[in-house]
Amino acid sequence: MDYRLPRGTRDILPQQAALFRRIQDTAVVLSDMYGYGEIHTPIFEYSELFQRGVGESTDIVEKEMYSFQDRGKRSLTLRPEGTAPIVRAFVEHKLYNEAMPARYYYWGPMFRYERPQAGRYRQFWQYGVEMLGTLSPWADVEVIKLGWDFFARLDIPTSLVVNNIGCADDRANYKQSLKQYFNSRPLCDDCNNRLGRNPLRVLDCKNPSCQQQMEDMPLIDQYICTECAQHFDAVLGGLEALDVPFERNPRLVRGLDYYNRTTFEYKTDKLGAQDALGGGGRYDGLVELLGGPSTPAVGFALGIDRLELLMSGKEDPAIRRGFWLVTMESVENQAALWAYKLRDRGVSIDFDLLGRSIKAQFRQADRSNCRWALVLGPDELAKGKGAIRDLVTGQQEEVALDGLVEHVLNLEGVKANGTDT
Numbered sequence: 485m486d487y488r489l490p491r492g493t494r495d496i497l498p499q500q501a502a503l504f505r506r507i508q509d510t511a512v513v514l515s516d517m518y519g520y521g522e523i524h525t526p527i528f529e530y531s532e533l534f535q536r537g538v539g540e541s542t543d544i545v546e547k548e549m550y551s552f553q554d555r556g557k558r559s560l561t562l563r564p565e566g567t568a569p570i571v572r573a574f575v576e577h578k579l580y581n582e583a584m585p586a587r588y589y590y591w592g593p594m595f596r597y598e599r600p601q602a603g604r605y606r607q608f609w610q611y612g613v614e615m616l617g618t619l620s621p622w623a624d625v626e627v628i629k630l631g632w633d634f635f636a637r638l639d640i641p642t643s644l645v646v647n648n649i650g651c652a653d654d655r656a657n658y659k660q661s662l663k664q665y666f667n668s669r670p671l672c673d674d675c676n677n678r679l680g681r682n683p684l685r686v687l688d689c690k691n692p693s694c695q696q697q698m699e700d701m702p703l704i705d706q707y708i709c710t711e712c713a714q715h716f717d718a719v720l721g722g723l724e725a726l727d728v729p730f731e732r733n734p735r736l737v738r739g740l741d742y743y744n745r746t747t748f749e750y751k752t753d754k755l756g757a758q759d760a761l762g763g764g765g766r767y768d769g770l771v772e773l774l775g776g777p778s779t780p781a782v783g784f785a786l787g788i789d790r791l792e793l794l795m796s797g798k799e800d801p802a803i804r805r806g807f808w809l810v811t812m813e814s815v816e817n818q819a820a821l822w823a824y825k826l827r828d829r830g831v832s833i834d835f836d837l838l839g840r841s842i843k844a845q846f847r848q849a850d851r852s853n854c855r856w857a858l859v860l861g862p863d864e865l866a867k868g869k870g871a872i873r874d875l876v877t878g879q880q881e882e883v884a885l886d887g888l889v890e891h892v893l894n895l896e897g898v899k900a901n902g903t904d905t
């Protein structure tokens with residue numbers, strides 16, 4: 485039997501992992517700069533959290549959750565998203581007693597039983613931020629701008645789509661008129677079902693014939709109350725002041741129940757059907773819904789896998805870095821110690837563990853994308869010297885072993901990623 489990945493999952497091999505790491509580093513630096521603290525919640529939670537927090541009538545809860553019973557007969561679910569767990573933690577640890585607003589960010593895998601295709605997986609990674617405890621439109625602006633800055637730093641062109649889905653009352657009126665509109669029109673079985681439970685979910689349907697029925701439907705912007713309209717105008721004003729370009733789309737009603745007022749999505753035109761790179765919005769009622777005090781909030785979640793897909797094509801060819809130690813078996817033990825002396829100081833250096841010839845060791849240095857070779861053979865060691873060969877220019881110089889470490893440390897670009905002595 486051959487063993488394979490579970491459908492919809494993928495291995496992140498070192499080259500992709502390096503890209504993941506770069507994306508993550510950007511998220512960490514930016515979140516830190518904006519004052520967001522990192523938060524980790526468990527990979528699984530009690531299923532009720534998502535049933536209640538994400539919403540019974542959503543696609544996620546209806547058909548995408550990885551739920552299972554543990555040995556204690558409790559129903560658990562692999563987290564399909566990050567917001568409900570963070571709100572659960574916020575309430576559970578009474579974080580609302582701390583200075584408001586609270587700002588958190590997270591990074592990690594999410595799980596949804598979706599039909600896999602390029603850019604859509606059953607295990608995928610998200611970076612997200614949440615700001616809780618303020619109704620200020622500047623909170624919405626901050627979160628949207630933070631996401632915008634993130635894509636800009638990674639040099640990924642995106643377009644920002646925004647919408648105002650109002651408050652619960654606005655949506656109740658809108659749902660009513662959607663129901664009337666769709667009642668007399670043919671929809672798929674799923675949508676007929678949705679129409680009874682939550683007509684807004686019809687708008688998520690990708691079925692072309694349902695899409696066609698949506699062409700003349702009423703739009704939410706005609707149902708927004710003055711207060712919600714003023715809030716949204718202030719958000720748009722903030723975005724304009726910060727030169728963040730956006731497009732308004734009254735059809736953007738995101739697939740989770742907890743959103744109100746501002747919703748937004750970052751899109752790309754480079755990934756075909758999977759064009760959403762991330763999105764978010766306000767969720768002023770969720771903390772209370774999950775048992776906490778009434779606390780307004782806003783956040784986003786961005787999909788890392790899709791970013792990686794976009795970036796993997798245009799990475800620079802591997803940059804040469806670090807050393808390869810070239811030696812001979814007779815002096816291997818002595819030479820290896822020099823490699824460790826350099827590693828101790830943060831220098832990336834590798835050496836042969838397979839008894840290769842000198843020529844093969846140089847070839848290996850090249851294949852491993854090393855920038856330099858350090859030659860420590862019996863002749864060099866007997867003279868108290870080592871030879872450093874620049875594998876790009878081919879130039880070689882002899883260096884006294886006494887000053888070898890210092891000499892290496894002074895070479896430009898010698899340090900391994902992120903290390904310092």
Ligand code: AMP
Nearest residue numbers: 603604605608760761762763785786787
């Ligand atoms: P959502 O929580 O559904 O708003 O998703 C936020 C972002 O996560 C999306 O815009 C995607 O970039 C990403 N995402 C959501 N579901 C998947 C999936 N199944 N596979 C890969 N990325 C996903």
